[in-house]
Amino acid sequence: MKLRILITLSIMVLAFGIVSADFSLKWFYPEASNSTSSSDTFSIVNYDRMLYGATAGIYNLPDVNSVGSDPDDYLEIVLGSDELKNVEDTTDSSQGVWRCLDAEGNLEWAVGTGTDESRSSVAILDFYGSDGLPDIVSGTTSGWNVEAMDRFGNFLWTFPSPPHISGPYAWHSSPAVADIVPDISGLELAIGCNAGYDSTDNHWGMYCLQADPSDGMDDGITYSGWSDYPTAPGGTDGTDWDTIWFHPTDAPVISAPCLVDMNNDGILNVVFGTGWQGGIGGSLGQPGGKIICLNGEDGSLLWEYSTGGSYPAVSASLAAGDIDGDDDNEAVVGAYDGNMYFIDGDEDGDGTISGSEIAIYYHSGRVYSSPAIADVDGDGDYEVISGIGGGHLKCFHYEPSAATVTLEWYVDLGDSIISSAAIAGDPDDATPWLFFRGNVERTAFYSHTGDVLQIFISAMRGDNAYLYQVRGDGTVMDSVRIGEASYASPVVADIDGDCLLDLVITGANASYDSLFMIDFPGPDTIWCFGTDISIHGCETTEFHPQISNVYTEGCSLVYATVCVFDDDSNYVRGLDISNFGFLEDGTPIVPPNLEMINECPPETAKVDVVLLFDFSTSMDDEVGLMYTHVPEFISALRDVNYRIGIMVFNGCPTEIDGICNMVKTHF
Structure with missing residues (x-):
């Protein structure tokens, strides 16, 4: 028999993955200004542009918070810039600066590069000292140096050593870190070299360096550094740094x-x-x-x-x-x-x-943007997302076995895209895209499947640059202006523990100088925007489950389909069901047709199903069974995320310890 009823309840449940796209400015941090005033401490030109800007890294740096009021478990942002000087310390002669900002946008520390611009994008992880504490590594350009720092910005080592001003535009590439050479203790980093002083530079190529050279041993090749350059910085391989191998190329990297x-x-x-x-x-x-x-x-x-x-x-x-x-x-x-x-x-x-x-895939116009791989549309298959020539963001389906690629969708975001996409949307992932390319291996691979994801990327249109949020089906959800140009890429995490994802990106500008009648690069701004993308397990929101159908199976079990709606009557989600170990006459009491129930709206393939028990007199002989399994049922529903347990019953069996009361209390 099938009994159809409708019950509406208000219940507090945990909400996640609900997107009502709305960028909100949380804070911004201005970089150096440009000025033609002789009384100003700033110079006329404080910026230099190459191609890509420095993308931030987001990480928890223990004990670094000393300026703001945010807790130590909030995340920090570390990044470089296109700036030609350390404006945070006018006594420093460096032509570049590394910054660490806290989750509220306060400057926690700034350190001069000792060489030129800090344009490479950082990697942050424990690679030095095996102390469980994060370290920072990145490159400088037009500087000479690859630079490793502790979480407070103190140099651990540099290549070459010590840092030296006015380098050969060497390290525009960003380092990738992993156990690349397992036979050598610890981790290694790989980084490409640009070295742009001449057209046949013998430093062009890919370098592999030991991430922790503190053992003082030359574990790889013996590399002379930049000794062939006039007035080159010094240092000794195996002591000041350790080059494991070098692969030369016939072009800069x-x-x-x-x-x-x-x-x-x-x-x-x-x-x-x-x-x-x-x-x-x-x-x-x-x-x-x-x-x-x-x-x-x-x-x-x-x-x-x-x-x-x-x-x-x-x-x-x-x-x-x-x-x-x-x-x-x-x-x-x-x-x-x-x-x-x-x-x-x-x-x-x-x-x-x-x-x-x-x-x-044949197209026209240069491709500067780097792709990402993710199941953006939630169909279980991975797609490739990339900005391409002409300002298009495109989504591709690739079949390696057939060597075919299909365009699934594209959206016109502007005139050009240099930025690379960041991906988010796994409701259990509060740190989906911490670095340029997503992770320190720089794979740009987001493994989560089954949910429609969100894509974040910046694009330029005329004299404006915008940060975009694009849903995995190609729908533009929101955009916000971040400057006149955008050379950096967004990074995404819940930096302040509010269970909503945040984005950090640097926007670029230019300043027209009436004296010289040209545009000088800068000033740039570091932006932090909040989103409405929530993360599992944090805030509670009021939703309204509706039992659309109630079914009976025999006289001892009632089960139902439950669809969850928000205050605006928008469908939120459905739930799966498991047996929880209940038996009736030795047989699991989840009827076979339970899996076929789907009374919820078509936005999902899942349904909310909750076991409902009919405590009729026919259950009097099975009180012992209920004593055993009702607590298990309650515990299971508590431990499984987002299940809504609702008990409907007709009377109670003879009881001593209050089984019905237990059910009523918890649900």
Whole structure:
């Protein structure tokens, strides 16, 4: 028999993943100003542009909070900039600065680079001293140095050493960190070198450095640093730094290395692109256009692929992950020829990428933006998201086995996109995109599946730059102006423990100088925006479950379908059901047709189902069973996230210890 009733209840439940897109400004931090006034401490030009801006890193740095009032478990933001001086300390001669801001936007510390701009994007993790405390590493450009710091901004080591002013635009690439060379103790970092003083620089290539060289041993090659440069900084390999290996290239490298096992042999590979063009009037960089895959253990070449175009270059960074679930990773990147390259890898091991091992999406206009891999539409399959030429954000479906790529959707966001996408939307993930490329391996792979995700990226249109939130189906949810231009990428986390995701990004500007009648770069601003994307397990919100159908099975069990709506009658979610160990005559009492119930709106494939017990007189002989299982049921519903337990009963069995009262009390 089937009894249809409708019951409306108000109940407090935990809310998550509810998006009513609405960027809200939480704080901003202004960087250096430009001024032509001789009485001003600022110079006329305080910024230099290359191609990409510094993307922040978000992390919990214990004991760093000393300025604001936020708790120590709030997260900090560490980043560099395009600034040509340390404006936080006018006594410092550095032509660049690292900053640490707390979750409320207060400056916790600033340290001069000792060389030039801090334009590379940071990686933060425990790589030095094995003390469980996070360390920071990044590169400088136009500086000389790769720089490692503790969480307070104190230098641990630099390459070369000590830092030196006026470098060769060396480290525009961003470091990737992992156990790249397992035979060497600790972690290693890979970083590409630009070194832009001449067109055939023998420092171009990919470097692998020991992340903690404090053992004083030369564990890899003996590298002389920059001794071939006039007035070059010094230092000794194995003491001041430790170069494990160096792979030279025939073009500069600003692409961030992606650390991934491409051939499923248990060895990390280093995958990156070569060549770029940028700076004032495109005066910096050289063509290259290769996609290169190295053996991470020794830096030897596994394969390379040449892109095309009149100025071949791959300045973007690769994204990599197991797109098709075959336990073998794929890699994706765009190039200056306008095309997107989807690479299955060197499947036959012949050292080349053949036609069956690559799919190409042909387009026009240079691709500067780096792709991301995620199941953005919640269908269980991974898509590739990238900004491409002409200001389009595109979503692709890649089938490696067939070497085919399909455009699923695109949206026009502006004239150009240099920024790279950040992904969020797993309701259990409060730190979805902490760094440039998402993680310190720089894979830009977001593994969560089954939920419609959110994409964050900035784009430029005319003299304006906007930060966008785009839903995984291509719907633009919101946008906010962040300046005149955008060269950096967003990072995403709940930085202040309010269970709502926040975004941090630097917006760029230009200042017109009436005396010189030109635009000078700057001033730039670091922005923090809040979102309405909530995270599981934090705040409580009032919702209204509606029991749309109640079913009976025999005389001892009633079960129901429950759909949850918010105050505006918008459908929120449905729930799954499990048996919780209940038996009737030795048989589990979840009827087979329970899984077929779906009375909720079509926004979800799930339903809310709650076991409802009929405490009729027929249950009097089974009081012992109820004594055993009702507490288990209550406990199970408490421990399973977002289940709503509702008991409906007709009278109570003969009881001594108040089983019905127990049920009524908890539900």
